[in-house]
Amino acid sequence: MKIRHCLILSLLFLFFINTPAIGQERDWCCLDGEVILLQEAECIERGGQFFHTREEAEKYCQGEQPKLEEGWCCLDGEVFQTSQDECHEHEGYFFRNLEEAEQYCRDEHPHQEIVIVPNVIGLKIDQAEEILVEVGLQIGELEEKTSDSEPGTVI
Missing domain, CATH: 4.10.410 (Factor Xa Inhibitor)
Structure with a gap:
């Protein structure tokens, strides 16, 4: 009776550890010449070839690589x-x-979306605006700041 009880517990344990959680279904992976059950991402990560049927995986592993x-x-x-x-x-x-x-x-x-903005530093505002318009951009708000540059220059 004890052996039967241990056998049933062992089978239940194997069932639960091999049953994927919802959303984590496993299919067949040919990995190092063997067909095993794995999730697609893990199969690929480990260098295997992933299949939805055991037959496809076995053919692939045996060298009959189907198209x-x-x-x-x-x-x-x-x-x-x-x-x-x-x-x-x-x-x-x-x-x-x-x-x-x-x-x-x-x-x-x-x-x-990546936007590449041309470098317009050191140009006059009208030159900078012309370059920006050419690439599909426009000047937003302008702010005057004191600098050593000539007035009307982009800094």
């Missing part, structure tokens, strides 16, 4: 169409669904 279908890659906040291998090669996150890729990129990498 991976095209999908969508989120890399540095940008989404583009590519293969799973290419996406993972550049350390991106691969999705078969465009909406999922866009959602992930939006959540993980909020869009940040």
Whole structure:
């Protein structure tokens, strides 16, 4: 009776440690020639190849590397169409669904616009304004300050 009790507890323990939390589902990873259950990010981080079916993972691990279908890659906040291998090669996150890729990129990498402002220090205000307008910018508020520069010069 004690052996049966220990066996049941062992099985329950294995079940609970191998059951992912909600939102952390695992699929199949070919890692160092072995097929194991892992989350996609961990599989890729450890240098494995991630699959949604065990059969795909086993074929890949046995050297029958199937042509991976095209999908969508989120890399540095940008989404583009590519293969799973290419996406993972550049350390991106691969999705078969465009909406999922866009959602992930939006959540993980909020869009940040970078504005490059030309250096107009030392120029006259009208020259500075002309340069700024050429690149799509405009002068906001101006403040007069005392300096050694000629009056009307940007400091």
